[in-house]
Amino acid sequence: xxxxxxxxxxxxxxxxxxxxxxxxxxxxxxxxxxxxxxxxxxxxxxxxxxxxxxxxxxxxxxxxxxxxxxxxxxxxxxxxxxxxxxxxxxxxxxxxxxxxxxxxxxxxxxxxxxxxxxxxxxxxxxxxxxxxxxxxxxxxxxxxxxxxxxxxxxxxxxxxxxxxxxxxxxxxxxxxxxxxxxxxxxxxxxxxxxxxxxxxxxxxxxxxxxxxxxxxxxxxxxxxxxxx
Amino acid sequence: xxxxxxxxxxxxxxxxxxxxxxxxxxxxxxxxxxxxxxxxxxxxxxxxxxxxxxxxxxxxxxxxxxxxxxxxxxxxxxxxxxxxxxxxxxxxxxxxxxxxxxxxxxxxxxxxxxxxxxxxxxxxxxxxxxxxxxxxxxxxxxxxxxxxxxxxxxxxxxxxxxxxxxxxxxxxxxxxxxxxxxxxxxxxxxxxxxxxxxxxxxxxxxxxxxxxxxxxxxxxxxxxxxxxxxxxxxxxxxxxxxxxxxxxxxxxxxxxxxxxxxxxxxxxxxxxxxxxxxxxxxxxxxxxxxxxxxxxxxxxxxxxxxxxxxxxxxxxxxxxxxxxxxxxxxxxxxxxxxxxxxxxxxxxxxxxxxxxxxxxxxxxxxxxxxxxxxxxxxxxxxxxxxxxxxxxxxxxxxxxxxxxxxxxx
Numbered sequence: 001x002x003x004x005x006x007x008x009x010x011x012x013x014x015x016x017x018x019x020x021x022x023x024x025x026x027x028x029x030x031x032x033x034x035x036x037x038x039x040x041x042x043x044x045x046x047x048x049x050x051x052x053x054x055x056x057x058x059x060x061x062x063x064x065x066x067x068x069x070x071x072x073x074x075x076x077x078x079x080x081x082x083x084x085x086x087x088x089x090x091x092x093x094x095x096x097x098x099x100x101x102x103x104x105x106x107x108x109x110x111x112x113x114x115x116x117x118x119x120x121x122x123x124x125x126x127x128x129x130x131x132x133x134x135x136x137x138x139x140x141x142x143x144x145x146x147x148x149x150x151x152x153x154x155x156x157x158x159x160x161x162x163x164x165x166x167x168x169x170x171x172x173x174x175x176x177x178x179x180x181x182x183x184x185x186x187x188x189x190x191x192x193x194x195x196x197x198x199x200x201x202x203x204x205x206x207x208x209x210x211x212x213x214x215x216x217x218x219x220x221x222x223x224x225x226x227x228x
Numbered sequence: 229x230x231x232x233x234x235x236x237x238x239x240x241x242x243x244x245x246x247x248x249x250x251x252x253x254x255x256x257x258x259x260x261x262x263x264x265x266x267x268x269x270x271x272x273x274x275x276x277x278x279x280x281x282x283x284x285x286x287x288x289x290x291x292x293x294x295x296x297x298x299x300x301x302x303x304x305x306x307x308x309x310x311x312x313x314x315x316x317x318x319x320x321x322x323x324x325x326x327x328x329x330x331x332x333x334x335x336x337x338x339x340x341x342x343x344x345x346x347x348x349x350x351x352x353x354x355x356x357x358x359x360x361x362x363x364x365x366x367x368x369x370x371x372x373x374x375x376x377x378x379x380x381x382x383x384x385x386x387x388x389x390x391x392x393x394x395x396x397x398x399x400x401x402x403x404x405x406x407x408x409x410x411x412x413x414x415x416x417x418x419x420x421x422x423x424x425x426x427x428x429x430x431x432x433x434x435x436x437x438x439x440x441x442x443x444x445x446x447x448x449x450x451x452x453x454x455x456x457x458x459x460x461x462x463x464x465x466x467x468x469x470x471x472x473x474x475x476x477x478x479x480x481x482x483x484x485x486x487x488x489x490x491x492x493x494x495x496x497x498x499x500x501x502x503x504x505x506x507x508x509x510x511x512x513x514x515x516x517x518x519x520x521x522x523x524x525x526x527x528x529x530x531x532x533x534x535x536x537x538x539x540x541x542x543x544x545x546x547x548x549x550x551x552x553x554x555x556x557x558x559x560x561x562x563x564x565x566x567x568x569x570x571x572x573x574x575x576x577x578x579x580x581x582x583x584x585x586x587x588x589x590x591x592x593x594x595x596x597x598x599x600x601x602x603x604x605x606x607x608x609x610x611x612x613x614x615x616x617x618x619x620x621x622x623x624x625x626x627x628x629x630x631x632x633x634x635x636x637x
Contacts, residue, residue, distance in 0.1 A: 056631050076554065083548075083549060099242060108550060111236075117231050117235070156550065
């Protein structure tokens with residue numbers, strides 16, 4: 001069974017009187033341990049697709065099964081639990097909580113699954129070690145460089161042992177050197193820890209890191225190629 | 229669960245302290261509200277306590293006969309309260325004592341020192357009415373009363389002040405230039421009714437009080453009394469005894485059967501009513517201030533929480549993305565609103581306790597008494613304000629969708 005399986009997903013928004021068909025029948029299977037890059041121009045529906053895959057949104061029509069769970073049939077509070085257990089998010093803007101130390105930011109997901117405090121600290125420290133930031137555990141986000149902030153965000157995505165990491169333009173705010181650092185980290189997480197990584201990007205050289213490239217246009221999947 | 233709550237609480241405290249000035253201004257209304265509530269409760273329970281003290285000292289068997297303070301307009305020539313009334317009351321069945329009562333202040337001289345002293349002009353029935361005891365010496369004699377004798381019975385404290393440990397009986401004191409012989413000294417009693425403090429005061433015969441002294445007395449008619457202190461034997465019969473006293477005094481005053489009373493007969497209950505009415509005004513005032521401040525403070529909390537929710541929309545999105553449910557978000561903002569108003573509550577309690585202590589130290593007419601329950605009640609008020617006014621912003625935050633919240637700039 002695939003880790004991610006979507007069958008004929010449709011998503012329609014109503015903006016004023018206009019209906020926007022953001023997704024028009026997308027079916028994709030992603031296996032455990034894959035490193036997938038999703039590309040496409042803006043308005044192609046890739047963000048909508050990622051929101052649905054990330055359980056942040058629900059499709060208008062179609063079915064989405066994630067690790068054996070029929071996501072389309074769950075309610076909102078169950079969906080929050082699914083995100084917590086199955087998915088780690090890494091965003092373009094890092095999305096760390098300000099005035100809160102790196103360590104506490106990494107602990108955050110575990111507050112919502114009621115992990116005891118001492119266990120939280122321990123696991124958060126482990127995750128920071130995995131991204132090479134244990135020395136910066138007590139720094140605030142604004143005391144860290146962009147690359148370091150993104151690595152804190154990656155540590156946060158690891159801490160609940162979720163099988164999937166969704167990375168939405170993770171290098172969009174980083175310079176070349178930091179981008180390479182972050183992408184190397186993703187590659188290592190994919191190879192060493194077997195994490196399934198789904199990456200949205202519009203930079204071809206970033207997409208190069210992935211083993212599979214899916215391209216979107218006008219709400220539909222237009223290409224899906226596995227490298228090698 | 230407690231663990232989670234502590235984490236949420238820490239997040240709230242951090243968020244509040246990130247905006248210290250804003251938090252301080254927001255909680256000001258709560259501070260004033262809680263301080264007013266706590267003072268109000270203290271005045272209320274202080275009045276209760278002072279009532280209970282009077283109750284336990286005099287019992288409920290005391291009646292006070294006096295001219296009304298606000299006389300009915302239809303009564304054109306009210307009769308004074310005189311010794312005729314005292315004698316009439318004494319004849320009523322069930323009355324065990326009826327003492328004339330005229331009070332004023334004297335200047336007292338001893339050696340080179342001058343001071344003022346509370347004087348109660350009365351007769352021996354006052355001992356029975358108030359259950360007062362002599363420490364040494366004797367009470368007035370009939371002969372002393374009828375002959376306007378210049379004799380005095382000193383209170384415990386004033387006797388010690390003037391004569392130290394020497395027995396005062398037989399000594400002479402000068403009241404307003406007139407020499408009086410001390411014939412007795414009271415045991416320690418504590419404060420009496422209507423603010424007369426026997427320990428710091430002196431008793432003289434009512435006759436002497438009216439005739440010999442020519443200064444400091446308010447009544448024009450030399451025979452009129454301030455009031456009559458009446459003791460009844462059986463509290464259970466107090467209502468019928470009151471009727472009998474009223475009839476007897478109406479007879480003495482020759483009031484027409486359809487005419488209105490030109491006097492007033494108060495029992496313990498009406499005394500309590502008066503004191504309660506005085507403290508009630510104060511309580512109502514404080515209650516209104518408290519309610520309005522808590523309302524305004526609560527709206528302030530709601531306002532600032534709405535601002536906070538908007539400012540932190542992105543943070544809410546992040547939290548939702550990593551697994552916070554709507555209920556988690558709602559709890560966080562509720563706890564934050566509650567923490568904010570409870571900080572105001574704690575400052576308000578400190579302020580209220582301070583105000584109460586100042587009031588209690590400086591005012592005898594407004595008794596104030598602090599109690600643990602009033603502190604708990606006012607703290608609960610502040611917490612409830614936080615929950616009530618924090619609910620809407622918290623609910624609003626919890627209704628955000630993760631995508632919209634994350635997209636918010």
